[in-house]
Amino acid sequence: GGYFPRESRSPPSSLPPPPRNSRLNSMATEAQAQWVLTATGRSPTNIAVIKYWGKRDEALILPVNDSISVTLDPDHLSATTTVAASPAFPSDRMWLNGKEIALSGGRFQSCLREIRKRARDVEDEKRGIKIKKEDWEKLHVHIASYNNFPTAAGLASSAAGFACLVFTLGKLMNVNEDYGELSSIARQGSGSACRSIYGGFVKWCMGKVSYLLVKAEKLNWLKCMFFYSKTIEFDSILVE
Numbered sequence: 001g002g003y004f005p006r007e008s009r010s011p012p013s014s015l016p017p018p019p020r021n022s023r024l025n026s027m028a029t030e031a032q033a034q035w036v037l038t039a040t041g042r043s044p045t046n047i048a049v050i051k052y053w054g055k056r057d058e059a060l061i062l063p064v065n066d067s068i069s070v071t072l073d074p075d076h077l078s079a080t081t082t083v084a085a086s087p088a089f090p091s092d093r094m095w096l097n098g099k100e101i102a103l104s105g106g107r108f109q110s111c112l113r114e115i116r117k118r119a120r121d122v123e124d125e126k127r128g129i130k131i132k133k134e135d136w137e138k139l140h141v142h143i144a145s146y147n148n149f150p151t152a153a154g155l156a157s158s159a160a161g162f163a164c165l166v167f168t169l170g171k172l173m174n175v176n177e178d179y180g181e182l183s184s185i186a187r188q189g190s191g192s193a194c195r196s197i198y199g200g201f202v203k204w205c206m207g208k209v210s211y212l213l214v215k216a217e218k219l220n221w222l223k224c225m226f227f228y229s230k231t232i233e234f235d236s237i238l239v240e
């Protein structure tokens with residue numbers, strides 16, 4: 001469906017020169033050190049109709065209440081992120097809307113760490129690229145992301161941005177986790193990001209995993225209102 005994050009792998013447009021003393025000797029010969037592997041993804045933002053207010057765990061970003069959001073059309077509000085890995089990159093770096101930003105914050109570091117942990121072997125026979133699972137710990141990434149709407153202006157760019165970052169890094173590193181797991185990682189970037197991994201109407205449960213309740217295109221607004229009231233009833237029955 002059009003609401004889900006999209007991805008593609010593409011060849012690099014230009015190759016940076018290899019470093020003189022690559023620390024990745026075990027992994028790459030001089031010829032191999034020329035390569036850049038990239039993946040691109042796009043994720044929509046989401047707006048809460050029942051909001052998430054407050055955290056019971058600040059580091060893991062676990063909320064004090066359930067929330068429900070509607071996923072917006074990615075043509076109107078989305079983040080598009082390209083991630084690239086190369087033995088030529090000496091450190092992880094990121095550019096947001098064309099301007100370099102620091103990746104040193106705990107939220108970015110959590111997402112990078114959790115995705116790297118789950119990385120798997122990647123092989124591109126045609127280009128002679130072979131990355132072993134354990135190589136991903138040493139291999140650095142460059143990330144470039146653009147939002148097609150104002151950043152940090154109350155429209156949940158962090159939701160689209162972290163969902164897109166986690167999803168796209170996962171594609172690059174051949175991560176084979178389900179959406180629930182990716183959502184839990186995106187949540188550590190920004191709480192509301194866990195809902196942007198899905199499409200349609202999404203309920204983020206207080207627990208660790210959020211999940212898709214129902215896809216928007218299957219509903220009309222009248223039915224949606226009915227659906228919300230049923231959801232709330234159902235939850236309060238569960239709470240009792």
Ligand SMILES: Nc1ncnc2c1ncn2[C@@H]1O[C@H](COP(=O)(O)OP(=O)(O)OP(=O)(O)O)[C@@H](O)[C@H]1O
Pocket residue numbers: 079080081096145146147150151152153154155156157158159160161162165
């Ligand atoms: N495309 C992106 N990729 C990665 N991170 C992003 C992206 N866009 C925004 N961010 C991160 O989210 C931060 C902005 O989040 P912030 O919560 O301040 O604003 P918002 O999410 O746009 O608005 P609000 O939370 O009020 O709805 C940025 O400083 C950056 O760290």
Ligand SMILES: C[C@@](O)(CCOP(=O)(O)OP(=O)(O)O)CC(=O)O
Pocket residue numbers: 047048050051052053061067156158159189190191192193
């Ligand atoms: C108020 C909200 O609209 C957004 C605030 O959540 P964020 O996800 O931006 O906050 P952090 O988890 O601290 O990154 C509530 C919602 O449910 O979207």
